[in-house]
Amino acid sequence: MMQENNLEEKTMDEGRQGEALIIEGQTNGKRKLYIESYGCQMNFSDSEIVASILDKQGYETTGNMEEADLVLLNTCSIRDKAEQTVRNRLANFNTIKKERPDMRIGVLGCMAERVKSKLLDEEKLVDLVVGPDAYRDLPNLLEELDEGRKAVNVILSKEETYDNIEPVRLGGNGITAFISIMRGCDNMCTFCVVPFTRGRERSRDPQTILEEVIDLRDRGYKEITLLGQNVDSYLWYGGGLKKDFDKASDMAKATAVSFADLLGKVAETAPEMRIRFSTSNPQDMTDDVLHAIAKYDNICNYIHLPFQSGSSRVLELMNRGHTREQYLDLIRRVRTIIPDCGISHDIIAGFPTETEEDHQETLSLMKEVQFDFGYMFFYSERPNTYAERKMEDDVPLEVKKRRLREIIEQQNRDGQARMERFVGTEQVVLVEGFSKKSDQDLFGRNDQNSVVVFPKEDYRAGDLVRVKVNSCTSATMIGEAIELVRR
Template sequence: MEKVIEEQKQGTSLVLDQQENNTKKLFIESYGCQMNFSDSEIVASILANEGYNTTQNLEEADLVLVNTCSIRDKAEQTIRKRLEKYNAVKSINPSMKVGVLGCMAERLKSKFLEEEKIVDMVVGPDAYKDIPNLLKDVGEGRDAINVILSKEETYGDIAPVRLNSNGVTAFVSITRGCDNMCTFCVVPFTRGRERSREPQSIMEEIKDLHERGFKEITLLGQNVDSYLWYGGGLKKDFVKATEMQKATAVDFSQLLDMCATSYPKMRFRFSTSNPQDMHDEVIHVMAKHHNICKYIHLPVQSGSTRILHEMNRQHTREEYMDLVDRIYKIIPEISLSQDMITGFPTETEEDHQDTLSLMEHIKYDFGYMFAYSERPGTMAARKMEDDVPEPVKKRRLQEIVDLQQRIAMERTKRFVGQTVEVLIEKTSKRSDEHWSGRNSQNTTVVFPKENYKVGDFVLVKVNDCTSATLIGDAVGYSEMQ
């Protein structure tokens, strides 16, 4: 649940620049969080070297891959429906191969491959470099499976091919895996223990994106704040590092400072943060640099200390609120967003009221809110009874959503009358005559196109707003241009 699931992106198929000599066709679809979409770019890069070009036409594909998510039951049901569709096409085109990648791979490997026989190949998140070998196994009639979790793999040596995006914003992965054993979350079991990517490879990837005209980078990880490079290895093994390794280690605040200093005309964001690992050094680095966006996605999950303990979150309600108070003090213009689970096992009405009162205190600009659903393989599924009735979950969720919408409207209104810096990303959905981009606080801004273009940094005077969008007029270029 730590990861933001963007509903409008679910099931997007990847299309890349076509390489002339490649003759095979790859259809790859992604579900879940941005890490999965980023991983699909890595897979496409590996397979481009194996003679595959991407296609959006399922019927012509030689290889069909679906990158999966285990966060919510809805995602799992969607994947099953897609596999049914692939197999219907496969009955017409028997040479087509079907593979499952990502977080569902490890948990459902035997079910998909041996019992139901609905896929040819199952590949876990740390085994993508093995796909060419697995394809040979499939071709020779053997089961093709690799779901081994790695202590080292970060894909730092693979330059991800970028989907046909706006050419302006890109994601750069800096960590893989997670050590926070939240009882509701399956990520540590599907993506393994946390390890950080070598900073030089991160800077080289950003340099390449800068040279290609990208203007905004989001540093990506299950838990970016605990980024720690000390020469390789798991985060948990840092205690065994040599004195020299400890002295030369790079943490997240240092990496963020390095990025912002090296590329002052690029904007930087990061996701996702974990409250227990966010230190004041990161907040001060954000305050120091204009080109680090003033926005933090800071999942809390519940406003009740008792429920946080049941979730194995390593912070209390009070510690979380103290952290946010410090953030507001150091960066008054900050925007914050949340992940919230309602109806977690044993949640009482008092716990629910604690969540509502925490939201009132924090004043989140955005939120991703869910009713609890049991995920197989998690500690909560093994040890806790899902005992909050469904109607109660729905009612509490609606109260949380209603409160968030009211607060979001208040927060968005604060920009009316202000001039904000916007990076133009695309044509607005509401009108072909308007541009759409985001300000530093991650709020969407729309304004008349005039002579500006995608990739420009523009100052926009905000005249009006909805709960999620600012409406205004451009008044010139910003200093970032």
Template sequence: MQEKYIDETKQGEAIAIAEKPENTKKLFLESYGCQMNFSDSEIVASILNDNGYNTTNNLEEADLILLNTCSIREKAEQTVRMRLSQFKNLKKQKPSITVGVLGCMAERLKTKFLEEEQLVDLVVGPDAYRDLPNLLKETDDGRDAINVILSKEETYGDINPVRLGGNGVTAFVTITRGCDNMCTFCVVPFTRGRERSRDPHSIIKECINLAENGYKEITLLGQNVDSYLWFGGGPKKDFNKATEMQQLTAVNFAKLLDLVALAVPEMRIRFSTSNPQDMDLDVFRMIAKHNNICKYVHLPVQSGSNEILRKMNRQHTREEYLELIKKAKEIVPDISFSQDMMVGFCGETEEDHQQTLSLMREVEYDYGYMFSYSERPGTPAHKKMEDNIPADIKQRRLAEVIALQGELSRKRMEGYVGKIHEILIEGISKKNKNQWKGRNSQNAVCVFDKLDGQKLGDKVSVFVHGNTQGTLLGETVL
């Protein structure tokens, strides 16, 4: 599993969307961790919206509080525990409130969560969200409720997610669930179960629905999108005038990209996350073929050392990774890459660390997600390897990786200066309310002055005249 994480552990507000006037209860829902969790929260909101709950961003009026949690690092779990402790006074004032924990942390701790956390009434794993209405009946009767059974089939493909918060411009569409890769450091195969792919008909239907509702960009999500593989059939489906899906016998990720790009030609398409050993060159060929597939790939590597990659059970070598990058750039010359990098894994030597730095220099990533290793209970690394790198060495190596990525990011941003880019307006700049912010095809953030007539969701030609380490500075081309 290699997920793209949303900064550090991040909390998302629940916005009252798709309210039903007959609903009498309020759901307050917060999401932590990766994009998959935020996407799952939209599924949860949809299920509960059909069972009497409207979402709210006002904690005090909530009847049900749910935290969708992350277990990938210890810090993520600590954040959730701290948040739960903040509910103590609210629970005293309103004893009828039900508090539940969803997602990976719920799956990892199972019944221990009910024993450890006095505030928790409900524990639900990632594959059991359909059971929420039944579980809530148990909590209404004064009993704690739990369902952490993992599934080999559940994809939630028939559920139309309620879009929580967001900007009305970009949206997530989940295409796979679970992970079979068994990296030794990773807890996800144990918290999200075996890998399975969603029916492509339902994926395309969801994408078309988003386009019809004004969305301009979708991100296809999975723990490992490149291993998407669906076998099936069914009658011919008409999705729009340009695209038909004939009798399908097998669809891999490259073919799915092709189908989605044709079905929603006016929408930008991104995807995350990829895994090097499963990445097919046909994916890059599809990026080159379709202008609406963005020229950006998040391709985690974790380490530049073959010895550390072997210990991590990454199933690819340094050489294979670099060869994949080389071929990708030949197929899509202006493609950009980002990385996940972990320092201080079990037994990592200074030479291993230097190999990571040299790989980063060779690839020249646009940006990255960089962490020091922390043991996750139950993983093969925790059971069989010694976490023997001192904390101060981890911190120093991480600082060096972050500093190098800063240099590479600035260099990559400088390469975009002096050119015209198509920018999708996604929101208002945090630093200047008179400026828009958006991204180019390579996922670089750009800010530029607002002009009359421009609005959210517009695609604008922007001349980039400057940059910072992580942002392009531009002006609209008239």
């Protein structure tokens, strides 16, 4: 269950939002690189791209920050808590830097553009600031540091997708991996900074995506997650921004690749790998995508489908592009086309002007859908967003917290009910590692992305195991292995 001061419900995704992942691996360099990543899966994927670029510059990654020559924080601006965590970490790093004045400290990612002046000049916490589209420039920026100049590049790009960079797979389990298929976002939700920190939507060449899939398959990975701020908007037509598609030639339009097309290509390229994707926006998800999930056995029956509020009035203020009724209609189509689909959500409690009636509409939507799990937060203003500039943050903090608590309680009840449907069934589980509670138990996920824990016996990470589910909590199934499906 979520603790209120964490601003989110923990799931067995291990609460990646707002927590650090230390990128640690072994390359052939001489200088030491230490990276921490905060926020969404896209940031973790970006850190692997950075590690690849710097590997070619002679840096090897380390899990010991005190021995690093270069310390990088890949940052998130989605919520205030993540930013405060980054600032606290930077203060800690600078304490160590007093003993190691040759250490360089840099900030990457979504915080970079917005706070570059403060971090560099006013607070003097960093030596290097690099935005999400400027990682290729890191070698030049490090040279500038060596020459005693400030090193900053936060310019957004209309073309950059890093499609010809093979990420260094670091900090993972060797079983599951992320593949970024697009960058940026065109959905100007009034609470969100992503369009300002990551730019406009542009999709990656599908051939390079398939090449990355093949590489992971050949290296023994068992599952991939296709990543984008809004994967359903993926559209490749020979390059360029999605918004310019109408200007493309007839030939480009005729050969364009949609997200549903891409899903099919990936599934057919690696039929023994599990395929997942994140994140979807309700207004952009088409039935073609749902039918692709239903068609291919290796595309997992799970969709992360944020709705943010159950009130159509609030959704309009958020500029979400869909109503309550449209969201529920999409849920009905999902359940019709993919009857056993797992569905998770994002919810914001206490958006400006949210009334008690609006809040009750959110709770009633949750009751109607019965989500498997979700990520729940109370609203905090993000600088430069439309909501911050034009709307008063008028819901008192104590009301936000109380509404969030009620949302979490509802999700716990719904999650328990959804988990209980698995009790007595057999689930095929991809083992990811040891349970956090005991090294005598393994944990993995079923097709619906729900966590299953069972005694390890002779099984190991990477195995597909058929498990009989005997009991559950609201977040975890507990069972016993029946047989090895595939190693």
